[in-house]
Amino acid sequence: MKLTSIITVNFNQPEVTLALLKSIKKNTAQEGIEVVLVDNGSREDHGDSFKELYPELVYIRSEENLGFAGGNNLGIKASGGEYLLFLNNDTEITANTISVLQEELHSNPEIGMISPLILYFDQPKTIQYAGFTEMNYLMCRNKGIGSMDEDKGQYDQVSRETGYGHGAAMMCRRSDLETVGLMAENFFLYYEELDWCEQFKKAGKKIWFTGRTKIYHKESISVGKESSIKTYFMTRNRMLFIRRNTGFFNTLLFNIYYIFLASSRQMVIYQLKGRGDLVKWVIKGVLWNLTNSKNSNKLGFKI
Numbered sequence: 001m002k003l004t005s006i007i008t009v010n011f012n013q014p015e016v017t018l019a020l021l022k023s024i025k026k027n028t029a030q031e032g033i034e035v036v037l038v039d040n041g042s043r044e045d046h047g048d049s050f051k052e053l054y055p056e057l058v059y060i061r062s063e064e065n066l067g068f069a070g071g072n073n074l075g076i077k078a079s080g081g082e083y084l085l086f087l088n089n090d091t092e093i094t095a096n097t098i099s100v101l102q103e104e105l106h107s108n109p110e111i112g113m114i115s116p117l118i119l120y121f122d123q124p125k126t127i128q129y130a131g132f133t134e135m136n137y138l139m140c141r142n143k144g145i146g147s148m149d150e151d152k153g154q155y156d157q158v159s160r161e162t163g164y165g166h167g168a169a170m171m172c173r174r175s176d177l178e179t180v181g182l183m184a185e186n187f188f189l190y191y192e193e194l195d196w197c198e199q200f201k202k203a204g205k206k207i208w209f210t211g212r213t214k215i216y217h218k219e220s221i222s223v224g225k226e227s228s229i230k231t232y233f234m235t236r237n238r239m240l241f242i243r244r245n246t247g248f249f250n251t252l253l254f255n256i257y258y259i260f261l262a263s264s265r266q267m268v269i270y271q272l273k274g275r276g277d278l279v280k281w282v283i284k285g286v287l288w289n290l291t292n293s294k295n296s297n298k299l300g301f302k303i
Contacts, residue, residue: 004098004171005034005081008089009071014046016090016218021054023092033098034058036075041065067188068167076182081174088168090218092121100213101171104159112180112205113172113197115165117155117214128217130155131162131209135194137246138253139262140238145209155211162209167193169215172200179203184244188299189229191237198245231278235263235285243289259286 006024010017017037024035037050039061047059060078062071072086083102087093097116104114118129130146142163146155170193172180180199183192197207242254263282270278 002083002102003032003034003081004083004085004102005036005075005079006085006087006098007036007038007072007075007079008087009038009040009068009075010042010046010050010089011040011065011071012042012044013089014042014044014049017046017050018053020087020089020091021050021057025054027093027095028098030056034079034081036060036079038062038071038075038078040067040071067185067192068190069183069185069187069192073182073185076174076177079174083171084174084177085171086167086169087215088217090121091118091168092216092218093169094214094216097169097213097215100210104208104210104212105171105173108206108208110206111208112176112200112203113165113170114208114210115162115168115170117151117209117211118166118168118217119151119214121216121218124216125151127151127155128219129166129168129209130158130211131160132164132166134163137242137250139257140242140254157212159208159210159212161206163207164194164197165207165209168217176200176203176205180205187233187237187240189233189237191234191241195241195244226275226278228278228281232281232285235266235282236288237285239286239289255289 008020035054036058039045039047041062041064045061047061051057051059058078060074062074066074076084083105085098085101101114101116105111115129120126120128127146127149129144132145133143135142180203183196187195200207239255239258242251263286267279267282270276
């Protein structure tokens with residue numbers, strides 16, 4: 001079996017990360033597996049606890065929070081696997097996760113990125129992800145396939161092309177990164193995996209989903225359902241995604257729609273829900289795009 005590097009990022013969630021390590025230990029033979037854990041500027045260094053549970057762990061501590069993309073990129077640079085499996089630290093895998101994803105990549109060279117079926121950890125019969133539709137670039141909207149459906153085994157034998165992978169669990173080949181490059185770090189949080197999938201597509205690779213294996217995701221542990229950081233980066237990065245992946249005319253039309261309709265509507269909704277505190281973060285997210293160049297790494301949000 002060719003070496004697979006599992007890369008995960010921890011930020012102030014040692015207990016959740018320990019649960020992932022236990023899941024990996026339980027569901028892999030640890031032969032042909034390398035686990036790379038990046039601590040992304042957490043307040044406390046729990047490296048000793050992580051290595052006590054998983055002695056073979058490749059542990060890297062960054063003194064600053066590099067964001068989802070930056071943390072994973074640091075893990076890529078420290079890893080040695082031919083296959084790279086990116087797992088959110090709030091996930092748990094199943095017994096055949098690594099072998100199935102590796103088999104799919106091995107059997108189809110056209111696949112650049114692949115994600116498994118994702119179920120909610122607290123509702124293990126409820127589907128979070130069974131693929132994504134393609135993006136409507138004028139509105140920057142797509143839909144989750146199977147989202148919130150009951151898992152009745154309908155995807156158990158399904159392996160197919162899909163619009164995008166899911167950042168909670170995705171595998172690629174190291175060799176493809178020579179062409180595709182690393183994740184774009186100026187996203188920091190949200191949309192970076194969608195942007196990365198776009199780069200794979202531009203390199204002539206396909207994005208794939210398989211239901212032959214599954215993982216469980218403890219969704220919303222990392223960031224609350226409604227928060228300033230989520231509101232800001234979802235607004236900011238939706239615009240950045242379009243700027244990076246479409247032409248001038250599409251970007252212009254999208255900006256008109258997004259600034260004067262979608263964002264305005266969202267601000268009204270926040271007011272009606274008693275979350276007027278989030279309105280300024282919508283405005284800040286829009287303004288960042290109007291005042292920063294495409295390649296700017298300035299976040300515009302104090303982490």
